[in-house]
Amino acid sequence: MAIDFKHASFADGVLFSAQVAVPNVVQGLFRKRAPVVSAATLVHADQLAYRCTAALVRKYGADPFYVRVVAEEALLVHHPDDIRRVLEGSPAPFASDPDAKKKGMSAFQPDALTLSRGDLWAQRRSFAEAVLDTRKPTHRLARGFAAIAIAEADALLDLDRPITWDDLNSAFQRLTRRVVLGDAATDDVKITDQLAALMDAGNKMPGKPARGYVQFHALLQEYVDTPDPAALTGLFAAAPQDRETDPAGQLIHWLFAMGDTLPANLFRTLVVLAGHPLALAEVRAELAGKRLTTVKTVVGATYLAGCIQDTMRLWPTTGLFGRVTTTDVRFANGELVPAGTQVLIHNLFNHRNRTRVAYADRFAPEEWVSGGAAGDWSFNFFSHGPQGCPGAGLSIFLGQAFLGRLLTRADPVVESGPTLRPGKPLPYSIDLASLTVSFGR
Template identity: 30%
Template sequence: MAISSRLDTARVFATVLLPTLAKGVIVRRPGVMALAEKTQSDSAAIATMRHLRDRYGPEPVRLRVTGRSIAVLVDPADVGRLLRESPEPFALATKEKKAALRHFQPHGVLISEGAERERRRDLNERALRPENVPVEAVVRDEADLLVRHVMSNGELTWDGFSQTWWRIVRRVVLGNAARDDDQLTDDLKALRQNANWAFLRPQQRGLRERFQRRLDEHLARREPGSLAAFPGDLSGQVPHWLFAFDAAGIVTMRALAVGGSGMRGVLESARLWPTTPVILRESTIATRWHGTWLPENTEFVVFTPFFHRDPDRLPFADRYAPELWDEVRDPAIVPFSAGPGECPARDLVLVTASAMLDALTEHLTFAGVLDEPLPATLNHFTLRMGATPVGTRVP
């Protein structure tokens, strides 16, 4: 069994796990993201992961942690197995995930188990289909307003993009009547900020109840042309849909910054800068890995930036390479996770995000696109791109 030294365990916590937590797993913290970009913290994290693989070999590396069995994966094939064999024997509903997500989605599919998970997963898979909503029409309607704004001031910023993105999300998920309900998503953001602290912060039940009442009022309309019109009990699932669309907006803005377009541009953005930097699974039984047994309740950690940006394994690690999505066979390049726990909104997110990219780039040419090699850490909060109408000659 590969058991890390105390020094290497400390290095994993110092450069991989704690910086990831500090940036905000549920909602990003602007100040920490700025520092992470300045120091390129993900470069140090990837270097640590390469060190583990080189020193201990391909089997999972078990950290020296008292009272908890934690194994870090370093082999792409092991990532494929872990995701493929979820939720049994590798449960998605880990202790840490439950503690975080209960702050705002206590009935969400990600922290559900058994028959309840199967029922909720099926509902999510059927509801979150792009054909259920006129996504492109909604995106183009809102993007047109953003294009006019950007043309007037010559610059696209995260703040401007984000405001438009959330209007799109509220219309797609809840209907046109929710378009301007900033309070709904502001309350959700506050709950997600609490969720960043997981066990360490008590739940704000009053805030969650206020958010849920507001959300249920929108859902009660069952507005045609929105996801809310889908039959079924959506109340406990929609908080996660809104949460996931936040990450999709970050991916879309970063895709613009790298000169991306279409669905492959969205996928490449998510490969280069994963919005789910750590995938967790917890074993429900003892499991055998490379000839070694790991005990029940072992928490498995997949640090996705390492598998997406490993220069020893991937010749395209630090460049924009949309062509790789024509036929991806790498089991550890998983921008939407994989296996039974794959994001059920994958297709919906790709359609929405790529429609936004296309709507903007049809009318605007962006300056300040990132140069290669691309940075390991990219702070979306401070992205600012000069923009001119397509066809305008730049002196």
């Protein structure tokens, strides 16, 4: 008889579905539904989700266990060793295209790297790595990107009024268009708007490209066909590719990861630092007397990088993510997981797991600088393993340059939104729409 992992009870499955899986879907898998997120924050949905998984882990132990998610059972993996087993084994035998994700992402990036398998995945991955300089310490266009980030930060400060999420998001969308597509796209907000509409459609998981995708792709293709040497498109020609790569189809992912996800994390970082004066002083000490236009300065701001990474840990933009087994898989003690099984990794829980993470609920940038956080497989805001985010380094670099500029020029003050103070456990969610930050100079 095959050894099997434990199966959570039917009642526990109902609870997990109600408190973890469904809220995750309802808030928007790909593009957050602002009113729903605000309501979820009010009812502490993320805290309930944490408690639910924590209770299940207490009950079913350290090994993975099956839990019912609405209609079918999924394997919940939470121990860092098991998470490692899964992520090191992606995309095969743990493919990153479980059904729901595939159905949703097909709406706005049907040819995405993460939906690819086999040789096609390998080919698209090497294209992405070549353009994003994944394996290099810094991106070859970093100097220009830093200048863009600084300019956008300055523009934000020049508004000379408290800023909201929309202000920061707009600034970052502009930055993203410049970095990915080139200066010609600086004010091409149509691209951003079209992508938003497509991602909204993706939330409904249509399972096929949404209406408008073809036109959107054509628009991007125009930029690809007229590459800007100072932008990522300028690197496409030299990157390995074949007829199936679809470079325009690949950059969609970068547009939303850089334009939406990154600024969401940076806004939260700004708010945390406003309430943590000692950490803010460290950021400033690290940058004192240095010019952010120098790549070395930006890269050397490791404490600031730690601030951004720890914000990503504390409030992961992807609360729950999944893999699906492509074949039967045996785990360490011989447990057999059949092909086609959905495997879930609950970032929201793993990142705050109080029994494993000593600094679970406090702001701990130092753990990314000289602690063990970077090597901890519990933290997966950039994922890990072969399918780890190829743009992670570039993303942190842009964040360092952008926040570095803001924080060395001004004092952030939270005008509205939660008060985040050291010594108090940080909340499980921060509603971006609730935040207003002013800058004292």
